[in-house]
Each structure stands twice: as C-alpha cells, then as structure tokens.
Amino acid sequence: MSSAANNPSWWRVTQTLHKWLGLIVGLQFLIWLATGLAFNLIDEQKLDADVYRMSDTSAAITTPLANPDTLIAQYQSQGFIQLKLSSVLNRPVYAISTRTQSYWFWADSLEPMRLTPEQLTQIAQASYSGSGMMNTVRAPTNPIAFTAQGPIVQIDTSDALGTRIYLDSASGRVLAHQNRQSDLKDLLFMLHFMDYVPENGINFNHALIQIISLGALLLGMSGVLTLGHKFSQGQLRLPRFKAFTSQGKIHLYSEQAELLSELTIHPGTLLHSLNQGQERLRTSCGGGGRCGLCKLRFVEHAPAPNDYDLDKLSILELESGVRLSCQHPAQSCKLALVTKTQHRFLLNSTNRQTI
Amino acid sequence: MVLMDIEFIRGKHLVDLTRTAEFSVSPPSYSFNDLLRDHPQATDITLYVTQGRAYYSAKIDNQLQQLDATTGKIHPLLAEDQARKAAVQVYTGTANIIGATLHQHTVPAEISPRLLPVWQFEFDDMAHSSLYISATTGQLVSTRHHYWRLFDILWMLHIMDYDTREDVHNPLLRVMTALAILTALFGIALTYISFRNSTVKEDKQ
Numbered sequence: 045m046s047s048a049a050n051n052p053s054w055w056r057v058t059q060t061l062h063k064w065l066g067l068i069v070g071l072q073f074l075i076w077l078a079t080g081l082a083f084n085l086i087d088e089q090k091l092d093a094d095v096y097r098m099s100d101t102s103a104a105i106t107t108p109l110a111n112p113d114t115l116i117a118q119y120q121s122q123g124f125i126q127l128k129l130s131s132v133l134n135r136p137v138y139a140i141s142t143r144t145q146s147y148w149f150w151a152d153s154l155e156p157m158r159l160t161p162e163q164l165t166q167i168a169q170a171s172y173s174g175s176g177m178m179n180t181v182r183a184p185t186n187p188i189a190f191t192a193q194g195p196i197v198q199i200d201t202s203d204a205l206g207t208r209i210y211l212d213s214a215s216g217r218v219l220a221h222q223n224r225q226s227d228l229k230d231l232l233f234m235l236h237f238m239d240y241v242p243e244n245g246i247n248f249n250h251a252l253i254q255i256i257s258l259g260a261l262l263l264g265m266s267g268v269l270t271l272g273h274k275f276s277q278g279q280l281r282l283p284r285f286k287a288f289t290s291q292g293k294i295h296l297y298s299e300q301a302e303l304l305s306e307l308t309i310h311p312g313t314l315l316h317s318l319n320q321g322q323e324r325l326r327t328s329c330g331g332g333g334r335c336g337l338c339k340l341r342f343v344e345h346a347p348a349p350n351d352y353d354l355d356k357l358s359i360l361e362l363e364s365g366v367r368l369s370c371q372h373p374a375q376s377c378k379l380a381l382v383t384k385t386q387h388r389f390l391l392n393s394t395n396r397q398t399i
Numbered sequence: 400m401v402l403m404d405i406e407f408i409r410g411k412h413l414v415d416l417t418r419t420a421e422f423s424v425s426p427p428s429y430s431f432n433d434l435l436r437d438h439p440q441a442t443d444i445t446l447y448v449t450q451g452r453a454y455y456s457a458k459i460d461n462q463l464q465q466l467d468a469t470t471g472k473i474h475p476l477l478a479e480d481q482a483r484k485a486a487v488q489v490y491t492g493t494a495n496i497i498g499a500t501l502h503q504h505t506v507p508a509e510i511s512p513r514l515l516p517v518w519q520f521e522f523d524d525m526a527h528s529s530l531y532i533s534a535t536t537g538q539l540v541s542t543r544h545h546y547w548r549l550f551d552i553l554w555m556l557h558i559m560d561y562d563t564r565e566d567v568h569n570p571l572l573r574v575m576t577a578l579a580i581l582t583a584l585f586g587i588a589l590t591y592i593s594f595r596n597s598t599v600k601e602d603k604q
Contacts, residue, residue: 063593063594066589067594070590074580074587078580080572080576081576081577084568103442104435106435111426111430117426120422121422123417124421125416125419128443128445129445143417143420151431247405248400249402249405253401254401254402329593
C-alpha cells in the first residue's frame with residue numbers, strides 16, 4: 045500500500061481498535077442492555093421469590109427453660125460469642141455461637157437438636173402461606189449458595205409457581221423460598237453479571253466481566269474519539285437547516301481524459317453523488333476512508349487533503365490532485381478515474397444498467 | 400463497579416467479630432428464666448459478653464433493650480466511652496477515632512433508620528471508615544467507608560435515578576436503555592458489514 049505516512053496514526057489505530065472491540069464485546073453489550081431493560085420494565089412482584097413466604101414472628105416463650113450454664117462451660121474454650129434463645133416448632137432452642145461454629149440444643153432439656161425430615165417439613169409448612177402440598181425432603185437439585193451451618197435441604201411444593209423451600213437442617217432456619225419467578229430473576233442476573241458458574245452465588249467481581257467491561261469502556265472511548273476525528277475531517281456535519289442547492293454538474297473523465305458522464309450533485313460526499321442510482325465506483329469500506337478504492341483525480345482545483353487522503357495516497361498522487369472521493373463534499377468539479385480497474389468496473393456497470 | 404470487590408464495599412475487611420469471643424465466661428446470675436419471669440413478652444433474647452461483662456439483649460414491648468446479666472436491670476443508652484471501646488474492639492485497623500456522634504432520632508442517609516439509636520464512630524483511616532454501634536446493645540450494626548459512598552454514587556449513575564438512588568423502574572433509564580439497544584444493534588450491523596467487506600477486499604487482491 046502506497047501512502048504518504050507509513051507510521052500508523054492514532055486515529056487509524058483507534059478505528060481498528062473500535063472495530064475489533066465491537067466484535068468482541070458487542071454481543072455482551074446487547075445482553076447488558078436487554079437484561080437491564082428487563083429489570084427496568086418487569087414489575088418486582090413478577091420476579092419475587094417470597095410470594096408465599098410468611099415472616100418469622102418470634103413468639104414469647106412460656107415453657108420453663110433448662111439452665112444453659114453447662115453449655116457455656118462446655119463451649120467457652122472455643123471462644124464464646126453469644127447464646128441466643130429462639131424457638132423451633134414452638135419449642136424453645138438455645139443456639140450457642142463460638143468463634144468456629146454454632147450448636148443448637150432444645151432449651152427445655154439441653155438435648156442436642158436433631159431435626160427429622162418430618163420436623164423440617166413442618167418448619168417449611170409454617171413458613172408458607174400457599175395452598176400447595178409439601179413434597180418429601182431432599183438434597184438441593186440445583187446449585188445454590190446460602191450460608192448454612194449444616195446440610196441444606198430442599199422441599200418442593202405443588203403450587204402453580206413451583207415454590208421450593210430451602211432449610212438449614214442444623215438450625216431449622218428457613219434459608220429461602222424460590223420459584224419460577226425468582227429463577228427468571230436469577231437467569232437475568234446471571235446474564236447481566238456474566239456469571240455462568242453460579243454455584244458460589246451470583247457475583248460480579250470476576251475476571252471475565254472485568255475484562256469485557258474494560259473492553260466496553262475502551263469501545264465507548266474509541267468511538268467518541270473516532271467520531272471527533274471524523275467531525276474534524278469534515279466527514280460529519282451537523283444537520284443544516286438551509287435547503288441544499290445543487291448547482292452545476294460533476295464531470296467524470298477517464299484516465300485518458302475522455303468525458304464519460306455528467307452527474308447531478310446530491311448532498312453528501314462526491315462518492316455518494318457518483319454512486320447515486322447505480323454503483324459506478326467500487327469500494328470495500330463503503331466510504332469510511334479506509335480502503336482507498338474511491339480515489340479520483342481532480343483535473344483542476346483539488347481541495348486540501350485531509351488525514352484520510354494523507355494516509356492512503358502517495359506523495360506523487362497527492363501532488364497530481366488525487367483525493368479520496370469519499371472524503372470531500374459534492375460540488376461542481378471535473379474528476380478523472382485513476383485506475384484501469386475503475387474504468388472496467390464503470391463500463392461493466394453501465395452495460396449492466398442498459399441491458 | 401466490577402473492579403470493586405463487593406465484600407470490600409460492604410466493609411467486611413474493616414471488622415472482625417470473632418474478636419469479641421470470650422474464652423472464660425462466668426455463668427450469668429440472672430438467668431433466661433428470670434428474664435422471662437420479669438418480662439414475659441420478651442423475644443429475641445441473646446446472651447453475649449462484651450468487655451468482660453455479660454449482658455442480655457431482648458426485644459421488650461417492640462424495643463430492643465440491654466439488660467445486665469448479673470442484676471437484670473435494663474440499661475440506659477450506652478455512654479460514649481463504652482460504645483467507643485466496643486468499636487475499637489472489632490475494628491481491624493489502627494487509625495484513631497476522630498468523630499463520635501450519638502444518633503437518636505435521625506440517621507445519616509447511609510444507614511437504615513431501624514438501627515436507631517446508634518453511635519457513629521469515624522476513623523481517621525484512608526477510606527474514612529465509620530462504624531455504627533447500637534447504643535442499646537453495644538453491638539456492631541453497620542460499617543461504611545468512602546468506597547461504599549463512591550459505590551453508591553456509581554450505583555446512582557448505573558440506574559440513572561439521581562434522586563433516591565433506589566428506583567430501577569424510572570422512565571429516564573427506560574428511554575435511554577431503549578435508545579442504547581438501538582445503538583448497539585446498529586453497531587452490531589456495522590461490525591458485520593465492516594468484517595464482511597474486508598473479506599471482499601482480500602478476494603479481489
């Protein structure tokens with residue numbers, strides 16, 4: 045490629061970067077927007093996991109309690125943090141927390157609390173206001189990320205939302221309700237956070253999303269820079285309120301200076317006017333100043349070259365008045381083709397048109 | 400936002416609750432049974448030890464109260480020096496406290512009003528951390544720092560709710576997102592055209 049400036053200039057690097065970043069982050073960019081719009085549009089109740097969740101009301105305890113002093117003495121060597129009195133299935137429970145672990149004891153007998161599947165089902169039922177039936181207790185069927193002290197169990201209900209209830213089998217605490225609505229919410233979050241391994245909870249602090257986000261930031265910045273550069277090169281104009289007046293014609297000559305055609309001027313670039321109605325000049329970048337295929341020679345009064353001319357054309361070409369026709373506004377002028385390929389294409393195109 | 404670890408934002412590194420662990424606890428002379436006899440409606444009763452003394456925290460008449468585990472007396476609001484000791488105990492840094500405020504009726508916007516009454520201790524560390532200590536129980540209820548505050552501003556920009564920073568259903572966000580989707584679709588079309596044309600060019604050469 046012959047060019048006046050052989051060093052890649054900043055705006056070419058920026059444009060190439062923009063193109064490749066668009067390829068890499070474009071799809072995720074669309075996913076972010078689509079899921080973001082979904083969160084904006086969908087009513088929160090339609091994504092709610094707790095449609096049938098009953099709030100835990102801690103009732104006053106009336107049964108006499110066993111003295112927990114022996115428990116404290118037994119576990120203080122692990123580092124005592126607190127002893128909490130709660131109730132499970134209306135029976136009082138001591139929960140003792142140490143630096144390392146928590147333990148549960150029935151507060152009326154100090155026996156360690158071990159919940160049977162039937163008891164877990166009763167706890168689930170008490171947290172549920174729907175009319176579905178409780179299925180049997182089982183291990184979680186899909187990856188979940190709750191902090192629990194003991195094995196987590198899942199109880200499915202037969203309601204229309206497909207409510208599932210998760211419990212910590214050690215403490216008897218209801219960890220969460222989930223249903224088809226919250227599954228949709230989780231799916232949207234998974235896509236929005238690009239977290240395709242949600243076993244450890246859906247989070248947004250992982251390398252993949254960090255890289256793609258940085259890519260998206262660079263995509264935006266390179267886009268703004270490219271837009272600014274194109275504007276400074278006269279490629280983009282703010283919409284004018286004055287009506288466009290087309291005066292004169294574009295006279296197109298062959299390399300041997302024979303007149304080929306006279307063309308009407310249309311608002312936009314010379315290339316745009318030349319290709320009006322039929323494709324007379326073949327380009328591959330479509331007028332972005334990137335391929336150099338639209339170069340033509342101004343027979344007289346060549347305009348000053350811009351960055352794209354300087355980049356694509358040799359000094360000899362520039363001096364003889366060759367410019368990229370995609371880079372200069374349509375005006376009354378005399379232009380000559382530069383290559384045989386251009387001439388051949390124009391003839392073929394005219395033939396195609398007449399046949 | 401993705402570069403800022405959310406656990407860091409939540410201030411997990413600022414405090415270590417296991418520092419409150421006690422290895423020698425004398426059994427409280429005022430027992431759970433005594434408490435329930437004196438306050439039959441009490442719920443959420445917890446025995447804990449802070450600075451060598453045992454206390455109960457309990458919800459009595461819908462209000463969180465601290466009771467002395469030796470005498471069973473309900474304590475008035477925590478004095479500054481006690482709350483200060485509780486804050487220093489859980490704080491993992493070494494910076495000094497440069498501000499102490501007792502919030503009794505209104506809270507700073509960064510925490511929830513249900514935490515009232517609460518002591519706020521500001522630390523002279525890089526992130527200007529604040530620890531919030533419940534003025535009833537002396538227990539840590541919240542941590543905030545500059546990065547949390549910065550994250551809150553980023554969140555405001557993210558959801559374009561410049562007013563309450565909460566409403567993700569606002570119409571401005573809806574319009575801008577819809578326009579952005581159009582932009583992205585055009586961008587994807589341009590990307591396709593751009594890469595398709597470069598293959599055409601190679602064919603010709």
